[in-house]
Amino acid sequence: MRLANRIALILGAGVAFATPVAFASAASPSEHARAAAALADIKIAITTIMAAENGTTSGPADYVQAAQSAINALVGSKDPAFDPHVPNPGDATGSMGQVNALLDQTATPPYVPALHGVQINELAAVAYLQEAVKARGLNAFQTASSSALENLEVAEGRTSQYDVLGGMLGAIANTTLAVPDGAPTADGCAAPKAVGYGIHHGWLVWHAVKPGALSIPATGTASVKKENGMLVLYTAAAPMVQHHCATHAAAAAVVRPVAYTPPVKRPTLLIEAAAHTAASAALYTAAQAASGKAVFATNCASCHGANLQGVAAPAIAGTEFLKTATSNKYTVSILNTIVTQNMPLNNPGSLKPAEYASVMAYLLASNCYPAGKTPFPTSPGANFGTAIVGVQAHPAGTPDKLGVCPVN
Numbered sequence: 001m002r003l004a005n006r007i008a009l010i011l012g013a014g015v016a017f018a019t020p021v022a023f024a025s026a027a028s029p030s031e032h033a034r035a036a037a038a039l040a041d042i043k044i045a046i047t048t049i050m051a052a053e054n055g056t057t058s059g060p061a062d063y064v065q066a067a068q069s070a071i072n073a074l075v076g077s078k079d080p081a082f083d084p085h086v087p088n089p090g091d092a093t094g095s096m097g098q099v100n101a102l103l104d105q106t107a108t109p110p111y112v113p114a115l116h117g118v119q120i121n122e123l124a125a126v127a128y129l130q131e132a133v134k135a136r137g138l139n140a141f142q143t144a145s146s147s148a149l150e151n152l153e154v155a156e157g158r159t160s161q162y163d164v165l166g167g168m169l170g171a172i173a174n175t176t177l178a179v180p181d182g183a184p185t186a187d188g189c190a191a192p193k194a195v196g197y198g199i200h201h202g203w204l205v206w207h208a209v210k211p212g213a214l215s216i217p218a219t220g221t222a223s224v225k226k227e228n229g230m231l232v233l234y235t236a237a238a239p240m241v242q243h244h245c246a247t248h249a250a251a252a253a254v255v256r257p258v259a260y261t262p263p264v265k266r267p268t269l270l271i272e273a274a275a276h277t278a279a280s281a282a283l284y285t286a287a288q289a290a291s292g293k294a295v296f297a298t299n300c301a302s303c304h305g306a307n308l309q310g311v312a313a314p315a316i317a318g319t320e321f322l323k324t325a326t327s328n329k330y331t332v333s334i335l336n337t338i339v340t341q342n343m344p345l346n347n348p349g350s351l352k353p354a355e356y357a358s359v360m361a362y363l364l365a366s367n368c369y370p371a372g373k374t375p376f377p378t379s380p381g382a383n384f385g386t387a388i389v390g391v392q393a394h395p396a397g398t399p400d401k402l403g404v405c406p407v408n
């Protein structure tokens with residue numbers, strides 16, 4: 001199944017620097033605390049499953065309980081998948097609850113794409129663990145739990161080996177998620193003058209400590225220098241951010257750490273329906289959609305169905321998909337992250353950038369988005385602003401009875 005080393009690069013030349021956001025009056029847990037809790041729960045799930053897989057003497061009752069404990073750690077006690085009747089039942093929020101809370105804000109700090117990746121990998125892990133709970137026999141258990149482990153390893157991330165924003169670890173190592181509540185911060189574009197964290201537009205550039213003050217963490221630190229009598233740990237994101245500092249010197253004047261913003265008040269149903277009527281931005285060319293149809297047939301149709309209506313996997317076009325997209329608040333950026341990072345589910349990252357772009361064009365066309373003159377970009381981290389995936393106000397073409405627009 002999914003290989004951890006296939007994790008897609010989400011950073012690139014086209015990475016967007018989010019507008020800095022003012023401090024919120026933070027009565028809720030800090031983003032650092034939420035991220036640490038989310039990571040801790042992923043680790044608990046991994047060690048619980050591994051212990052069950054390695055325990056040669058353990059019988060069905062033990063490994064089924066282990067899979068359920070892992071589910072609990074991920075989903076939290078308010079989720080229907082939670083079951084309190086196992087040892088170490090977990091807590092109220094669970095890893096996914098913490099990740100959702102971090103994503104549930106109006107700002108888009110740089111960790112957002114990484115956390116979308118974490119989210120979808122956790123969802124897939126829970127689905128496999130639910131299979132593991134139902135498994136009859138050790139073999140079936142191991143097949144399901146190994147797949148869950150692969151998803152969880154991607155969700156956990158390996159900053160030393162993979163892209164700087166790989167999984168929870170990568171996001172924590174390179175963004176404001178690293179900064180404990182109340183810790184001193186400074187402009188990440190400037191050289192460190194005192195102990196603390198150097199931040200620029202939500203990215204962590206450096207962490208300055210007194211020599212001997214802490215053992216240097218193995219992950220997340222790309223280089224260590226002695227400056228001003230301090231040890232300065234530079235992140236993997238530092239070179240990219242420093243380049244941005246040099247070219248946007250003026251923008252650096254307004255750097256503030258991105259603070260957790262409480263969820264926005266839910267609008268009324270009427271306004272919400274209007275807000276989710278997608279703007280008909282022309283995001284791809286007709287030629288791309290046509291070649292994307294062939295890419296889809298080869299790489300996606302086996303699971304999602306020839307007409308995109310879902311077979312082994314959910315529908316990804318039409319009324320049913322747009323309901324999911326609306327309730328999950330999918331933007332084109334999120335959809336692009338899901339497809340380029342996680343699909344095809346049995347071999348993520350295996351398509352060429354141009355193939356991913358054309359299959360995205362095919363998905364947009366099938367969801368009745370209009371074609372235009374600008375091709376869909378090949379960068380997995382491309383930013384589509386606030387383009388929402390939803391029902392088109394003026395569909396391009398006539399949707400069939402399932403709400404899918406045919407593509408020729």
Ligand code: HEC
Nearest residue numbers: 120123124299300303313314316324339343344345346359
């Ligand atoms: C081996 C089966 C498989 C293949 C092949 C596959 N997918 Fe998926 N896909 C899934 C499953 C299962 C899910 C649901 C995962 C989840 O909910 O965590 C999914 C989810 C998605 C979603 C999100 C749907 C939603 O409701 O959130 C999109 C979009 C998607 N796939 C697109 C693609 C594209 C494009 C391809 C081909 C490049 C592809 N998939 C290939 C199994 C597959």
